[in-house]
Amino acid sequence: MKNQERLILATLILSIGLAGQVSSQTPSHGVIYGSDRGIQEAQWEIEQLPRRLPQYRNLERSLFKRKGFYVSVILFPTKQDADNALPIIENEYKRGSFVRPLNDWCPNWKNPKKKDKESGIPYFDCGI
Numbered sequence: 745m746k747n748q749e750r751l752i753l754a755t756l757i758l759s760i761g762l763a764g765q766v767s768s769q770t771p772s773h774g775v776i777y778g779s780d781r782g783i784q785e786a787q788w789e790i791e792q793l794p795r796r797l798p799q800y801r802n803l804e805r806s807l808f809k810r811k812g813f814y815v816s817v818i819l820f821p822t823k824q825d826a827d828n829a830l831p832i833i834e835n836e837y838k839r840g841s842f843v844r845p846l847n848d849w850c851p852n853w854k855n856p857k858k859k860d861k862e863s864g865i866p867y868f869d870c871g872i
Contacts, residue, residue, distance in 0.1 A: 769821030771804060774849070775833050777841040778816035783807065783860045783867065786814035793818070796836055800829065807867035808850050809858075814867060819846070 780786040786807050793816075794801035804819040818833065820826040826843040834841045846853050850870035857866040 771819035771821055772846060773820050773823045773826040773843055774806075774817040774846050775820065775826050775830055775841055775843055776815055776817050776849075777833050777837050778839070779813040780816075781813060783814045783863060783865050786816055786867075787863075787865045789816040797833065799832075806857075807865070808853065808870055809867050810850060810870040811872060 778786070778789045780789070790805045790807060793805055800818055806817055806819060808815045808817055818826075818829070820829065823843065823845070830841060830843055850868060850872075852871045853868045855868070858869050859866050
């Protein structure tokens with residue numbers, strides 16, 4: 745087993761153990777891992793995450809509408825938690841995932857979720 749694989753495996757094991765503990769805290773950071781023009785495609789990404797990364801199934805996953813895209817985000821209580829998860833998420837999705845502080849990236853995110861008029865799918869509207 746290569747060192748990188750060992751690191752990923754160790755991080756995965758720690759993440760599984762900590763996922764239940766951190767999920768009850770208010771999220772402050774998110775790992776952005778996908779974006780789509782259509783809300784149904786973005787919702788599909790959110791629904792597929794527990795199958796692809798079961799260690800994060802207990803964490804909140806949300807859609808954010810930002811700059812005309814529906815963005816798939818996994819929410820974490822701290823920057824450190826998000827930073828620790830980033831290599832695991834990036835290893836699965838391989839498309840340039842990144843960590844952002846939610847209050848800066850989407851200032852309106854704590855407002856009630858909106859629902860898409862046609863599909864009823866909820867999302868946070870960043871207003872930008």
